[in-house]
Amino acid sequence: MANLTRFNLRDKGAEIWAGWSRPVRTVFVLAFIVLIGLMPFAASWGPTSFLNTPITSFQNVLVYPVGMFIMMALGLNIVVGKSGLLDLGYVAFFAIGAYSQGILSTLYGWNTWEVMPFGIGFAMLAGVILGLPALRLRGDYLAIITLGFGEIVRIVAINLSVTGGPNGIPGIPNPPSVFGLHFDLMHPETFFWLVFAMILLVIWMVRRFTIRRPGRAWEAIRQDEDVAALMGVNTLVYKLWSFVIGAAVGGAAGVLYASKVMVISPDMFKFDVSILILACVVFGGIGNIWGVVLGAGILAYMPERIRFISDARQLVFGLVLIIMMNMRPDGLLPRKKREKITEKGAK
């Protein structure tokens, strides 16, 4: 067990990766992408049919909760993992994205692609409005304010008529077809590919930030905010950016979510969603993209897979969490021990 806690899969993986030449890497990445792209068909193929989920169809599970949670966990990881800001109200940005889609599509007839930049924009704006005052505070205070913000957004949604009050917004259209791909009830796999593409985009973005100046600034802030400031890091601005970028990812996930489920209501955006996403981040390995992806994938999928034990489901879920966190307190794939925040190419 001691070995298990010390073994760092993340470092091992990085080692193997570093040993590969460029073409090998490209082939690996492409093969990996194709493999993930085939995931929706895994449940109907013999050897992998054990993956199938009772109750909800496997293809739908892959979109929500699995894909959505991975995306949100990646977004929250920018805030919590990269710059060390504890945000307990992350669901607020998800809700803002979802309601943007709900309102703009049903009232003004905008389609998902048109709403997307606005949903992201509104979430970012909310990030600035919340972040500017809140990020001047430290640790516990920030956590409490963000927690409050999450609740405020939901309560506002309950009380406004434009958001449909407690009943929410029904009849949200699916995204229109693009490149011959149809997004509707009959084609959950195309939704999955869409979410997958967005996840890849987020990963690409986060990796770029991480190895360059913003990543260094965040890392410095996370480790010692006062010293970071004294070494010339504009801490407020960089904290705000990490907050706002995290919000943007949450907003994008929200827009997509609303156009997938077609009905949204305030009780979908409760506090426990924030906590679950945070659990995904911590469970997978706070600060490490691959850990977060894995953690969110497992935590989103597992409850669906064991739905047949209905009542004991939450209990099993909780037990698994407790046991795992005891065995690997830094998560499944911990943050790189040797955090690389400079580029390979920049010699």
Place this chain on the structure above:
Amino acid sequence: MSEKLLELKNVTIKFGGVTALNEVNFHVNRGEICALIGPNGAGKTTVFNVVTGVYPLTSGEITFKGVNLAGLKRHQVTKSGLARTFQNVRLFGDMTALENVITATDVHKKTGLLRALIGTPLNRKEERESKERAHELLALMGIDHRADQLAKNLPYGDQRRLEIARALGTEPELLLLDEPAAGFNPAEKVELANLIKKIRDKGYTVLLIEHDMSLIMGISDRVAVLDFGQKIADDLPTVVQNDPRVIEAYLGVPADAS
């Protein structure tokens, strides 16, 4: 006359009932190595903290290059050309030595989030420059072989050297060193003294807090003495050394025995 790079005018700092600095007037000339000495708790570190914007002034004024520092944020003070080390080493422990220094060099870079995301030619050029400069500074401090080790795993002495390299990374005009030789053996102290001289000869101005008298007397152009938050002497090392008030402050013998 030499230019006053940093000047404190009637600076007073109070922490509740404690007066850490009392009407201190003090300056550092460009190009010199100035030492700040005094018994424990005299207020030396407080001078650094107030100059770098960690503590607000209770009263008085601080100018750097003739510009009032009041109202500047900490990162702005650093950007204007002031950098410091810490009495208790405060590195970014989970970064490598190299990354610690690169983080400091970022202060003068133009790359923001958008440029970093796109990876513009400017961004790539800046990343390359940062890395080169960081290696240079590590080499200057004699720890380039530690570049890829995590800061927290470095031996204590190298951590202190890395702190200086990191401060130099911000390209300061005035370098503030808070007891850089603490915990060093005599040989290491001599080596450090030579390094500080070398740094000065490269055009940096140095303000140095230090307890080791022989080190100070060897390299300082001027020595200021603090005692209970008040400046009690400010002169050439040889003069200060024989000042009865300084001797009294250090030995704790009252001037007037009555």
